[in-house]
Amino acid sequence: MAPIGLTDVAVTDFVLNQRNGVKGLVDVISPKTLPSRYVQLPEKRVTPEKLMIEATTTGKGGSLAPVIPVIDVSDWNNPNVAEEIYDASTTLGFFQIVNHGVSLDEQNKLRGVGRAFFDLSAEEKKRYWEESSVSETASYMTSFKPSMEAKLEWRDALKFDFKNRYDQVDFAATWPTVCRDEVVKHSDNMKPIGKKILEILMKNLNARMVEKTLMGSLRMNINYYPKCPEPKLAVGTGRHCDMNTLTLLLQDDIIGTLYARCGDKWLHVPPVMGALVVNIGDVLQILSNDRYKSAEHLVMANQFLSRVSFAYYLGPGYDSVIEPLREVLQNGEKPLYKATKYADYMKYYFGRPHSAGNKTIESVKLH
Ligand SMILES: O=C(O)CCC(=O)C(=O)O
Ligand SMILES: [Fe+2]
Numbered sequence: 001m002a003p004i005g006l007t008d009v010a011v012t013d014f015v016l017n018q019r020n021g022v023k024g025l026v027d028v029i030s031p032k033t034l035p036s037r038y039v040q041l042p043e044k045r046v047t048p049e050k051l052m053i054e055a056t057t058t059g060k061g062g063s064l065a066p067v068i069p070v071i072d073v074s075d076w077n078n079p080n081v082a083e084e085i086y087d088a089s090t091t092l093g094f095f096q097i098v099n100h101g102v103s104l105d106e107q108n109k110l111r112g113v114g115r116a117f118f119d120l121s122a123e124e125k126k127r128y129w130e131e132s133s134v135s136e137t138a139s140y141m142t143s144f145k146p147s148m149e150a151k152l153e154w155r156d157a158l159k160f161d162f163k164n165r166y167d168q169v170d171f172a173a174t175w176p177t178v179c180r181d182e183v184v185k186h187s188d189n190m191k192p193i194g195k196k197i198l199e200i201l202m203k204n205l206n207a208r209m210v211e212k213t214l215m216g217s218l219r220m221n222i223n224y225y226p227k228c229p230e231p232k233l234a235v236g237t238g239r240h241c242d243m244n245t246l247t248l249l250l251q252d253d254i255i256g257t258l259y260a261r262c263g264d265k266w267l268h269v270p271p272v273m274g275a276l277v278v279n280i281g282d283v284l285q286i287l288s289n290d291r292y293k294s295a296e297h298l299v300m301a302n303q304f305l306s307r308v309s310f311a312y313y314l315g316p317g318y319d320s321v322i323e324p325l326r327e328v329l330q331n332g333e334k335p336l337y338k339a340t341k342y343a344d345y346m347k348y349y350f351g352r353p354h355s356a357g358n359k360t361i362e363s364v365k366l367h
Contacts, residue, residue, distance in 0.1 A: 006035040019129045021142040021156040023118055023306075026226040034230035040151050044235060044355065046300055052265035066092065066262060068269050068277075073196075074099035082200045089201060093280040093295030094260040096272050097197075102189045104274050107250055110186050113179035114222045114308045117158055120178060128158065128176060135174035137161045144238065145353040153354070154234045154301045155225050162187055162218040179222070186310065187218060190248050194314040197246060197278060205288055207327040213287075214245050216317025217342070223309045225257070228301035236299035236307075238354030241361065242281035243345060244315030249277040255307040261296035269297070282345075282361045283316055286337045289324035294361060316342040322364075337364045 006029070014020055014029070015037075022038075025031065052066075069092075071084045088095035117125070127133070128140040139159050143152040160175065160183055172180045194215060202209045225236045236257055251258055251271055258277070259266035269277055285294040299309075316322060323339035349360045 006031055008035075008037045011035045011037040015142060015152070016146050019126045020122055021125070021140070022152070022154055023156050023224055023226045024122055026228075032229055034228065034233050038152050038154055039230075039233045040235050044151070044238070045233065046235070046259065046266060046298065047232075050266055051259070052262050052267045066267065068092065068094050068096055068260065068267065070096045070098060070272055070275060072099050073097045073193075076196050076200075082204065085197060085200050086204045089280050089284075089292045091293065092260060092262060092267070093293035094267075094269060094277070094297070096269075096275040096277050097193075098272065098275045100193050100276060102193075102276070106185070106189065107253075107274065110182045110250065110310060111252075111308055113182045114158075114224075114310060116178045117176050117222065118156065118224045118308070120176070137163060137171070138175045144240075145350070148353045149355060151355065153238050154228050154231075154236050155223055155299070157224065158222045160220045162220070183220065183222075186250075187220065187312065190312040191215070191218065191314075193276070194246055194248055194312070198314070201284065201288075201292065205291065205325065205328055207287075207325045212317045213320045213322075214316065215314040216320055217244075217313075217315040219244075219313045219315065221309075221311045221313075223299075223307075223311065225255075225299065225301060225307040225309075227304055227306050229303070231301035231303050234301045236301045239296055239298040240354045241294040241296050241359055242279060242311075242313065243283065243349040243360060244281040244313045245283045245287075246314045247277075247279050247281060248312045248314075249279070250310040250312075251277055252307040252309060255302050255305050257300040257302055257307060258309075259298055259300065266298065281313070281315070282359075283322055283342070285361060286322050286364065287325050287328070289328045289333060289336050291328070294359075296359070318343040318346070334366075336366060337361075338366050340364045 015025055069088050130139050130141045133139040142156045172184050198214045199209050228234050253271050256271045258269040260269055279295050280292045282294045284292040320342045321339050322342055324335040
């Protein structure tokens, strides 16, 4: 039972209407039990039997459970790198890369300024709240689609849209000063890494690298997961696939609460020092006519420590039309997806809560 005062109405008012987010709830009220607005239905909870046990033998056969591959990309031209990236992208849809050239120092600076934003006063943060943000391209919010969620996700986020402003000198002028320089720097660091991976993935399809279709939009989320009184009952980010082409994630270096779908279980994506987590999004699955796998994933909550993560999303230009590539279909293969403008796909994606269940990609599937 939630303590008196933490009724659904009171929590909704404090977290959403008063724009304090879930971090505000923890900082100001510090509930000792999970308010019911956050208690997930039993089928949505990630219980131990739903987890895949890593690298242990499974009975007499002795086969190993899969692990998320960690790929050394110090030499992008090494054919083994392309092969490992291709293998991971066609199976789990998840891998990690190390020796990508972004130093630990830069990563830790970004983690520091990300936390610094969420540590600002409530008044300061509220200026960026969703639809009334003082910035057109930076917004602060909580959960995923609160107006449609019976149960909220235990997460706040600060979102950036680099749009096509990249070539404008002061495109970040309205962004929170506490983190904007590092966010811009991070984008400068991530863009070429994303491009390398996309080049490899296109080459393996014998397809052209069309930047506008593959990385014509660039967005980023700083996710903040406060410590949670009853993490077993909650979810940090509900299960979902990313809608874009490729996501590069700098996750927390200590708290490992990210899980990727593997068969009917959830596979841990452990923090690896200095690594970036890479996952395939819906658009690459569509373009490749199902060769690349858009991997479902979720984030759990943690009782003892807060966690920050930085998700950098490369995606098509908003007016690009997404459909299986000609090169992939040339041997008479049937397209599995209908042509869709990316802006329409995005609108549909953001119009439904994570808890809606069926995947967004199903909406463009040809039956
Ligand atoms: O926080 C994380 O580790 C992942 C967040 C995520 O899946 C997303 O922002 O799309
Ligand atoms: Fe995601």
